Amino acid sequence: MSTIDDVIALAAAHGLDLLPESADVNEAGLDYRVVMADDTEGRRWVLRVPRRADVSAGMAAEARVLDLVAPALAAGGIAVPDWQVRGPDLVAYPALPGSPGLTLPGGEPEWHMDPADPGYAERLGRLLARLHSITPERAGAAGVEVRTPAQVRRSWAEDIARVREEFTVAPALAGAWQDWLEDDTCWPPATVMTHGEIYPAHVLFDGDGTITGVLDWTTARVDDPARDLAAQYGAAGEEMLRAAVSAYGEAGGRVHPGLVAQARHLWDASPIGHALYALTTRDDADLAAAAAALDPGA
Structure with a gap:
């Protein structure tokens, strides 16, 4: 994805209606390009776009980890990402x-x-x-x-x-x-x-x-x-x-x-x-x- 608009369009294809003018991009990650944007109700979302095919291949393993650790850490008041979009081209979750x-x-x-x-x-x-x-x-x-x-x-x-x-x-x-x-x-x-x-x-x-x-x-x-x-x-x-x-x-x-x-x-x-x-x-x-x-x- 070359522009923020491309990422917003990708999110829309997965059912998320996000506002392009609210978006910020973080290019620092080695594995993912990260964009944060608001939906039409003001809720902030985190969008992770994999940079390489090997990153996409590993996403299922990370999803299993999140499902395992979420309840253990929640008992201590600590949140982990709740992946509401889990696709090979995009992960999206409400900002923590x-x-x-x-x-x-x-x-x-x-x-x-x-x-x-x-x-x-x-x-x-x-x-x-x-x-x-x-x-x-x-x-x-x-x-x-x-x-x-x-x-x-x-x-x-x-x-x-x-x-x-x-x-x-x-x-x-x-x-x-x-x-x-x-x-x-x-x-x-x-x-x-x-x-x-x-x-x-x-x-x-x-x-x-x-x-x-x-x-x-x-x-x-x-x-x-x-x-x-x-x-x-x-x-x-x-x-x-x-x-x-x-x-x-x-x-x-x-x-x-x-x-x-x-x-x-x-x-x-x-x-x-x-x-x-x-x-x-x-x-x-x-x-x-x-x-x-x-x-x-x-």
Whole structure:
């Protein structure tokens, strides 16, 4: 879709009567183009248009995740998208209450909250304890992808091997990855239902800082609990990571001895994910950015 009018027309084909003059577009997402617009009764809608065929193919899996997590998080006053339009060319749902803690106008980060706020760390920990309480058995029964601890570790090893085959990786970085793969203390003894990209751009807040909703469940699955804590380390450092883990444990989350270290490792492994994304898109700019991150001295 090349224009907002095209997206509004697509919504109309799915039965939504939206006002073009009310529309705003967000181009920052890697997988979806997002447009927000009002209907004729003043209700705000979120329209997600997939950018690639592989994104469309994954939408059914995300829908199953939303159906699973919605009641668990609603019990804690936290909303997730209610997809009222579910098509291969468009997802649409009523806008959730609250505003994101981070936006990227023009590609530059603009913070609307303080990620180093101890109050946020506590709320994040409680949110994750609630999400992670969904058992792998329930997730599997709902058709959500389930990875065992052994599969999580093996998947990282395979991803690292693929990146090293496709790119030049600085020896120090490659060595750090190998040490991490071999360190038994970091890897989780159990896996849990995770979001996968839970950071302030995907978290909604009210005016008091209360978390009201969580967006973008594209990468959600049963996996390493640390994947939902890594961004807290990246945004706010180890002290606030430990604060979130403390609140997580107090709220019933299972804290294994290597959880904090694993969250740090996962954040430091971000270039692996960027490289895999570049291999998916095969875009020259994406490939160049991934190569630079993997071998900064080249």
